[in-house]
Amino acid sequence: MNRSNHRPRLYPLVSVDIALFGSDEQGLKVLLARRAREPAVSQWALPGGVLRPLEDAQLVDAARRVLRDKLAVSVPQIEQIRVFSGADRDPRGWSIAVLFAALVPREQVNAVVKTQVQAVEWFSLQELPPMAFDHAEQLSAALTKLRTRVESYVLPLHLMPERFTLTDLQRTCEAILGRTLDKSVFRRRLKGSTDIIELDEYQGGAQRPARFYRAREGFDFTG
Amino acid sequence: MNRSNHRPRLYPLVSVDIALFGSDEQGLKVLLARRAREPAVSQWALPGGVLRPLEDAQLVDAARRVLRDKLAVSVPQIEQIRVFSGADRDPRGWSIAVLFAALVPREQVNAVVKTQVQAVEWFSLQELPPMAFDHAEQLSAALTKLRTRVESYVLPLHLMPERFTLTDLQRTCEAILGRTLDKSVFRRRLKGSTDIIELDEYQGGAQRPARFYRAREGFDFTG
DNA sequence: GCAATAGTGTCTTTGAGACAGTATTGA
DNA sequence: TCAATACTGTCTCAAAGACACTATTGC
Structure with missing residues (x-):
């Protein structure tokens, strides 16, 4: 790790992760990306990125930027789910991951995959691969919130x-x-x-x- | 500001705020602290503190530490509410505030006030003072979550x-x-x-x- | 007895759930 | 006509809401 990228131990790594849900004839799907870099390189993970305070006005803007730049998708609404934190969840050290969730309409589901440089793929909830970091727990938290909404008849x-x-x-x-x-x-x-x-x-x-x-x-x- | 306290612009200020609720004969109350330091010195605010990655294993531990060290109170459960972020919400620059909520039983309500060095005070929800930063919005978010729980008959x-x-x-x-x-x-x-x-x-x-x-x-x- | 608060019974309304029934199309 | 799917009606049951009623204490 070169010096300019070195993060002082007093400041946590702050990133956003996104649980992006879509749906097709087979049912509900979630978008996962294969990680291109260390750590956890080549493992499946929720798409995400590190906060850039100079670019992002708020955390949700960091989430929007990731969706736009990495997945070329724009969604009408993004919802904050919760925060995951600690010294052990990411090998780079003390980190904070703010989880967001969004829903993409059926028309855009294919667009996401095609415009992609990285390997991204829609997964059925029944056939999820092993995931990096605490992303399995994150996805589960996002799903729970989504289900609670729909259960109380907020329409998806x-x-x-x-x-x-x-x-x-x-x-x-x-x-x-x-x-x-x-x-x-x-x-x-x-x-x-x-x-x-x-x-x-x-x-x-x-x-x-x-x-x-x-x-x-x-x-x-x-x- | 001396050099050792200087925070690089690339790393946001990470802090936790706590909406601590109590209740007495007059009804539900929330604990506010009068700020002893800049910024917003002497304004009322939710008790809170800056994350210390070397001490706190997780964000919730930072919240526990604040309750213990600043308010001398221990609560059985702390709940994460949501995150507030952005360049403008705190004059010190780009910041992240993770809001937690907790309930203290009637017996401890007076204990909190008495053991205190800072000026802290329980406020009725009907008589809230102006608050620093975005803390009015934070309190409102915590209250909404509390009400939703009680509405669905989770007992406080x-x-x-x-x-x-x-x-x-x-x-x-x-x-x-x-x-x-x-x-x-x-x-x-x-x-x-x-x-x-x-x-x-x-x-x-x-x-x-x-x-x-x-x-x-x-x-x-x-x- | 009365005042005050604790605790119960009951009628009505609302909505969920189950499931059978009718409606409208193409072949 | 039939198959297939869209849509509606209705019965039952459980819970919410409103409100009157009974119960137990000190005075």
Whole structure:
């Protein structure tokens, strides 16, 4: 390690990690990146980066910068989950990792992978690889928060494409929660919601057409 | 500022702040300290301190150290609330403040004040003074989380004395939520709870004696 | 007896859950 | 017509809310 990169022991390493969730026909997925550098080189990890106080106005801006520069993706909302800290979680020494979570709509899921220089990959929650540092615990914390939201019927609209059917939405919620939901109950609760807007467009197919909906402008999942 | 205290611009100032809640007959209170040093000297602020990586194994240990050294109080549980960050929130430059919250039982409320060298004081939520930095926002974030917990019937047992009556407990919950609760509903929900233990002791007075309860050993408010 | 507080019973309303039923398309 | 999926209706049950009622003490 050369001298200019040397970090005094009195200052912790501050970085941000991002649990980026997407969804496709197979269900909920999370984006992992294969680490290109030491430490933990070539291991899978949540995408992240070191804070740059001269560039980032806030920690969340560091998260946005990582998403933009490393993954070429922009998300409407980023949520702070929690902080992980300590002398042992990173071999470089005392460190702080602030975990953020975000949801990307289906259209952008493929964009992320393609524009990438590093090796990044979407993983099903059922088939997660071993992960570097404490990232397994981090992912678990992000998932718990996501599930708690959906459980209390905050809709994961940022995972949905621009237009979607109620069945699509239900499948997504089911993928997040890991259990099936009753169609009638699901729709009954949605009746009172102002977060989704009924469109006069219908999805074709070999059966009864389903009505399309869209998210209300300015919908806030992180609320 | 002397050279040995100089912090390179590339490393943010990392500190912990603590929202310490207590309760008495007048309701819920929060502990504020009058700042003894620049910046914001003599302004009211949440108690806090700068991280010491050589002493603190984790951020939460920094919070514990502040409670112990500055306030001479020990609490069973400390909960991480969220992180506040940015170049402008503290005049010393780019900073990170990790906010923690804790509840102290009634017996310790006076202990905190008395053993104190600094000026510290319990404030009612209705009579909060202007606060330094972004501490008003921090307190608001901690309160929101506390209320959400109590709303979903996680009992604030760490605020209660060793023995308490159900009416005491209800008053405390009401003080936190800022609204009255129905006695019958409150007690009905408590029937199913394993978190409080019925005692065979009763509170005297000029009316029907009330049964005492105590918290279950190992009860976890932060869940 | 009365005042004061502790504690219970009960009616109504709300919403979750389960599940059967109807509706609309293409083939 | 049938298969397939969209959508609705309805019954049951559990819990919330409101509020009246009974219980036990000191005076």
